[in-house]
Each structure stands twice: as structure tokens, then as C-alpha cells.
Amino acid sequence: MTYQKKRVLLAALLIGLTGGCVGVVMEVIRATPTMRAEWLPGQGWLVPLVAFPGAALAGALCTWSFGRAGPAGWFWALGGAVMTTILGGALGGTFLMAGIGTVMGAATVVAYLVQFPLLLSVWLALMACTHLILRLYLPRLSSERKQSISHPAP
Numbered sequence: 777m778t779y780q781k782k783r784v785l786l787a788a789l790l791i792g793l794t795g796g797c798v799g800v801v802m803e804v805i806r807a808t809p810t811m812r813a814e815w816l817p818g819q820g821w822l823v824p825l826v827a828f829p830g831a832a833l834a835g836a837l838c839t840w841s842f843g844r845a846g847p848a849g850w851f852w853a854l855g856g857a858v859m860t861t862i863l864g865g866a867l868g869g870t871f872l873m874a875g876i877g878t879v880m881g882a883a884t885v886v887a888y889l890v891q892f893p894l895l896l897s898v899w900l901a902l903m904a905c906t907h908l909i910l911r912l913y914l915p916r917l918s919s920e921r922k923q924s925i926s927h928p929a930p
Contacts (some may be wrong), residue, residue: 783839783843783910783913784836784839785836786909786910786913787835787836787838787839787842787843787906787910788832788833788835788836788839789832789835790835790905790906790909790910791831791832791834791835791838791860791864791903791906792828792829792831792832792835793828793902794831794899794902794903794906795827795828795830795831795832795834795835795861795864795868796824796827796828796831797898797902798827798831798861798885798888798889798895798898798899798902799823799824799825799826799827799828799868800824800827801895801898802823802824802827802884802885802888802895803823803824805888805892805895822872823868823872826868826869826871826872826881827864827868829867829868829871830864830865830866830867830868830869830870830871830881831860831861831864831867831868832864833864833867834859834860834861834863834864834867835860835864835906837860837863838856838859838860838863839910840856841853841855841856841857841859841860842856842906842907842910842911843907843910843911843913844911845911849907849911850907853903853904853906853907854903857899857900857903857906857907861885861886861889861899862882862885862886863882864885865881865882865883865884865885865886866878866879866881866882867881868881868885869881869882869884
């Protein structure tokens with residue numbers, strides 16, 4: 777497997793797990809008595825189930841924004857985190873309800889993050905971990921890449 781494929785798969789896995797965690801927390805919040813009249817009544821745990829693949833696909837598409845060095849790398853990661861969250865919400869919403877789900881998925885994720893600061897802090901921590909893991913994993917992949925270039929397989 778090539779360097780770039782490993783990096784994309786790692787980013788997709790990490791961001792998919794972040795989306796799945798956010799989806800689970802959203803469902804737990806939605807299941808409280810005050811939130812039962814949401815736009816997805818009775819859908820149960822479908823939100824977390826579609827959150828993982830939607831976020832993973834978005835993470836694969838936005839891999840380039842994570843793992844960069846320096847303070848500018850954190851700005852890239854924050855922009856990438858926002859993009860993957862909106863795109864992942866849109867893709868997850870599309871998986872759940874084609875058409876209106878595209879808009880509602882992205883809007884619902886953003887609304888939950890704004891409305892619940894604890895969820896926002898968990899999201900920020902998981903995205904920061906994604907950035908750091910890709911940043912730390914990058915040199916290992918880079919050394920593998922250099923070795924494969926200098927010693928190609930027969």
C-alpha cells in the first residue's frame with residue numbers, strides 16, 4: 777500500500793470515529809425528554825450509524841488539511857475539521873434521507889455543536905487528536921516512502 781493511501785485511510789478512520797462519537801452523543805442528547813420532538817423522531821440509532829461512514833468519507837476527501845507542521849498547520853486543521861464536519865453531516869444526512877437529509881444533516885450537526893458546548897469541546901479534542909496523530913504518523917510514513925523509493929521492490 778502506498779504512502780498516500782495509508783495516510784488517507786488513517787485520516788478516514790480517525791475522522792470516521794470522531795463522527796461516530798459525535799453521532800452517539802447527539803443521539804443521547806436527542807433521547808432526553810426535552811429533545812424528543814426533534815426532526816428524526818423514532819429513528820433511534822440511525823444517526824450514529826450513518827455518522828461514521830459520512831464522516832469517514834469526508835475525512836478521506838479532506839486528508840490534505842491535517843498533519844501540517846507549525847502554527848499554520850493548526851489553522852489548516854481547524855479549517856479541515858469544520859469542512860469535514862459539514863461535509864460529513866451532509867453525507868450522513870444523505871445516507872439517511874436523500875434530498876432534504878443532505879441539508880438537514882449538516883445543519884443539525886452544526887446546530888448541536890453550537891447548542892452544546894461540551895459536545896463542541898469533545899469534537900475539538902478529537903479533531904486535535906486526529907491532527908496530532910497524522911502529524912506524528914507522517915514522519916514514519918515518510919521514512920517508509922523514502923525506503924521504498926531508494927529500494928524498490930523487485
